[in-house]
Amino acid sequence: MQKIINFLLTVLIIFNFLFVSVGAYLYPLASIDAVSIWFLKAKAFYLNNGHIPLHILKNNLYLNTHPQYPLLLPFVFYLLYTIFGGIHEEILAFLNPISYLLILIIVYKLLKRMQFTQTLTLLFTYIYSMFSPLLAQGGRKHSGDADIFIVFVNWLALFFSYEFLKTKKHKYFWILVSLIMISSQIKGEGLFLVSVLFFIPVSYKLKIFSVIVSFIPFLIWRFFIYYFQIPNDFYFIIPPLGEMVTRSFNIFYFTLREMIKINNWYIFWPVFFFLIIFIKSNNNFIKKFILPSLLLYCAFFFIFYLLLSVNPKIYVPSSIDRILLQLSPFYFLIFVHLVKNKMFT
Amino acid sequence: MTYSEKILSIIFFTFVFILLVKSLANIVKVSNEIKSPPVNLNVQACPSKNKNYFKNLKDSGYLYALYRYESLGVKCKK
Numbered sequence: 001m002q003k004i005i006n007f008l009l010t011v012l013i014i015f016n017f018l019f020v021s022v023g024a025y026l027y028p029l030a031s032i033d034a035v036s037i038w039f040l041k042a043k044a045f046y047l048n049n050g051h052i053p054l055h056i057l058k059n060n061l062y063l064n065t066h067p068q069y070p071l072l073l074p075f076v077f078y079l080l081y082t083i084f085g086g087i088h089e090e091i092l093a094f095l096n097p098i099s100y101l102l103i104l105i106i107v108y109k110l111l112k113r114m115q116f117t118q119t120l121t122l123l124f125t126y127i128y129s130m131f132s133p134l135l136a137q138g139g140r141k142h143s144g145d146a147d148i149f150i151v152f153v154n155w156l157a158l159f160f161s162y163e164f165l166k167t168k169k170h171k172y173f174w175i176l177v178s179l180i181m182i183s184s185q186i187k188g189e190g191l192f193l194v195s196v197l198f199f200i201p202v203s204y205k206l207k208i209f210s211v212i213v214s215f216i217p218f219l220i221w222r223f224f225i226y227y228f229q230i231p232n233d234f235y236f237i238i239p240p241l242g243e244m245v246t247r248s249f250n251i252f253y254f255t256l257r258e259m260i261k262i263n264n265w266y267i268f269w270p271v272f273f274f275l276i277i278f279i280k281s282n283n284n285f286i287k288k289f290i291l292p293s294l295l296l297y298c299a300f301f302f303i304f305y306l307l308l309s310v311n312p313k314i315y316v317p318s319s320i321d322r323i324l325l326q327l328s329p330f331y332f333l334i335f336v337h338l339v340k341n342k343m344f345t
Numbered sequence: 346m347t348y349s350e351k352i353l354s355i356i357f358f359t360f361v362f363i364l365l366v367k368s369l370a371n372i373v374k375v376s377n378e379i380k381s382p383p384v385n386l387n388v389q390a391c392p393s394k395n396k397n398y399f400k401n402l403k404d405s406g407y408l409y410a411l412y413r414y415e416s417l418g419v420k421c422k423k
Contacts, residue, residue, distance in 0.1 A: 012368050019371050026382055123361070130364045266363045271356050278349045342353055 002119055009122035013104060016129045016138075021097040024139030028093030034144025037066050039089050042077030046087055050078065057230050068232040070221050072185035073146055093143035099152045100138030104129050106155040111336065113162060114285075120344055124336045132264040133325040147322040150190050153183045154329045157193055158290070161200060165285060173202065173210070180214040184221075189304065189326070191218050195296035199289050236307045247312050251305045254316035255324075264321055272331065275338040286337045294330035301327075 029035055044052045052074075057067045081087055107128050111121040128134070137148035157179045164172035176196065183190030197211050224230070239247060259269035281287055301323055305312045346354075 012365075015368065015372065019375055022375050022378060026378060127361070127364060130367060266367070267356065267360050271360050274353065274356060278353070339353075339357060342350060343357065 006119055006122055009119070009126050013122070013126050013129050016126075016135065017097065017101050017104070020100050020135055020138030020140055021094070022139075023135075023141060024093045024097045024143045027139075027141045028090040028143050030141040031143065031145050033065075033146075034089075034093075034142075037069060038073055038144055038146060039077065039092065041069075041071060041074035042081065042092075043087055045071075045074055045078035046081045054228055054230075058228070065233060067230050068225050069187060070185040072182070073149065089144070093139070096137060096143045096145070096148055097139040099148045100129075100134065103134070103148070103152050103155055106152075106159050107332075110155070110159050110162060110333075113159075113166075114337075116336070116340065117344075120336075120340060124332075124339075128328070128332055130266075131268070131325070131328065133321045134328070137322070137325065145322075146187055147325060149186050150183055150193075150326050151328065153179050153186065153190070154193060154326060157183075157196055158329050158333065161196055161289065162285065164200065165289065173200070173206075176200070177210045177214050181217045184214070184218040188218075189301070189323075191215070192297050192300040192304075195300065196289075196293045198296060199292045201288075235309045237309050238307065244306060247306050248302075250312040251302060251316055254312065255320050257317070258320045258324065261321075265324075268335075272335050275335065275342070279338045279342050281334075281338060281341065283337055283341075286334055290330055290333050294327065294334070297327060297330065 029039070041052060041056075044056050052071065077092055080092060084091060104125055108121055108125045111124055116124070134148070134151070136142045137145055137151070142148075157176055160172045160175045160179070163169070164176065180191070180193045180197070183193045191214075194211060194214050197207060197214065200207070202210070225232075259265060305316060308315060
């Protein structure tokens with residue numbers, strides 16, 4: 001019986017990969033961010049033989065959304081264009097399904113490392129593979145968007161954190177630091193992954209040093225922006241106290257509203273909150289590392305929304321699904337751990 | 346089994362059941378898409394082909410893409 005269940009779950013996971021791949025094939029460039037930010041900058045790199053003239057980043061006639069986004073992804077896309085021998089955006093669109101598959105492999109590997117049975121590992125990998133925002137980013141009309149790469153890096157970060165906590169080998173710790181550096185160069189918010197460094201059990205000195213090191217690419221990019229006066233379509237403000245209260249309310253309200261969207265999350269969030277309220281965990285990896293890292297990561301996003309020039313009432317509803325997706329490696333591990341402990345031991 | 350464990354089991358397996366139903370719906374969706382592919386929204390060599398898709402999005406980057414393609418000698422329909 002167990003073999004049949006394992007087989008069915010494997011088939012369902014493979015089908016999901018095919019589902020996103022068909023999406024990437026049928027709608028390779030349906031996402032406005034892919035066309036107007038990521039692939040556009042990659043095109044500029046390619047058409048100008050490996051560099052972006054500053055006027056492209058500074059002139060909104062050419063690029064009017066997010067000129068301050070880091071250039072790592074467009075540069076990688078440019079390198080791929082040189083390998084392909086031309087601008088083949090329809091091929092690049094398959095990077096998203098490939099990332100989707102790699103994410104599922106990491107989920108599977110990590111759960112196996114955490115001593116889950118084969119059936120439970122496949123069941124939870126299947127559950128994760130069904131999250132609608134992940135399917136969307138995997139290729140269902142969001143091919144070319146960058147959030148899935150942050151999700152991928154976040155999963156890798158948790159995988160190597162687990163390896164480090166298990167083995168105490170410092171190479172895993174420095175891989176983690178490198179991943180934070182990479183993440184900060186995918187999108188600015190990728191830097192929030194630094195929250196994991198605050199809770200990893202290393203000496204205080206090493207912790208401070210690694211946080212500083214992980215900030216280096218971000219600071220270099222900020223210096224570049226400042227020095228060359230690259231404009232942006234948003235900035236940070238300090239709103240009056242009354243407005244902060246309203247903004248805080250809106251952040252929570254629109255986040256909760258997203259969580260009850262059946263189309264995106266089914267009944268995941270009610271199940272998750274039920275588990276959090278009624279079930280206690282004594283697992284150190286979850287209790288002392290994943291949970292506090294998640295809370296700090298959420299706090300960074302909360303402050304980001306609170307101080308952003310764009311009102312949360314407008315910005316949160318249009319972005320919170322992908323933010324929740326970026327956070328998913330953290331809360332999904334809490335979810336699987338609690339379900340396993342209460343139902344399958 | 347405690348009361349909370351019973352409730353948890355019910356809602357967890359309901360959740361899994363919903364996912365299985367959704368998977369079936371996705372299978373039907375893909376088979377339909379393969380049989381009759383959707384209207385092509387792709388923006389490949391000539392972005393202006395899909396002007397309507399972008400008309401409300403104030404996408405001057407898109408115009409830049411068009412400009413660059415034309416500067417390469419690619420003729421795009423407008």
